[in-house]
Amino acid sequence: MKITLQEAREQIPQRDIILETTARLMVPFIQLYGLYVIVHGHYSPGGGFQGGVVLGASVILLALALGLPASKEYLTEGTDIIMANVGALIFTGIAVLCALLGGMFLDYSALTKILPIDPISWRSHGIFLVEVGVGMGVMTIMVSIYWDMASAGRLDEGL
């Protein structure tokens, strides 16, 4: 199996200018769309999970087209892990913060004590903040799982 993979790699040309340029050009638009899906989740289908997957797909596209090391230059391993943790912490942190400020766990209207606006509006904004955390977590975990699966954990070269 390993020999056939190596033979296949030798036969395929390693770089392709059309493929690389197309992927490079597509990435910003995919990411813009992913941010749109997250931010517009209040008004249309979408939200943190869907937008996060779209954002993660942009980095996976880079890994597929330019090679895994190129995608690791774009989003480094350390940043990936930090963003995954921060994403999960944003959600749970806001939930705990609501409880500490005297409301129920995950009751965003308790956040009026931080910024005094209408509690109903805070429920809307709280959902948005939480969705940002979900988006960060999902994006980075998708990328991390792809890296591990594609290179058997060595993160040197992908598929």
Next chain:
Amino acid sequence: MKPLALLATLITGALLLYGTADFAAWGDPQSPPNSNISVRFVEEAVKETHVPNIVTAVLGDYRGYDTMFELVVIYSAGMAVMGILRRREEL
């Protein structure tokens, strides 16, 4: 060990299938889920959360626990894959 696992799977599956007999009929407007909680979400969600998309309101606010632990599940899955597969050349 394998016949035991098969037996456990079959018994659990049979219990779950038996449980579906008590589900509300599909699309029945008089069933408890459709006559109580759904009506409340449809009527009150926009007033209570100012989110026009009721799906987002239910997911992010009314059922925030569900969404929070969905994220925790994804996070744990990523960390588990990292822990099992990731190798370091230097070590």
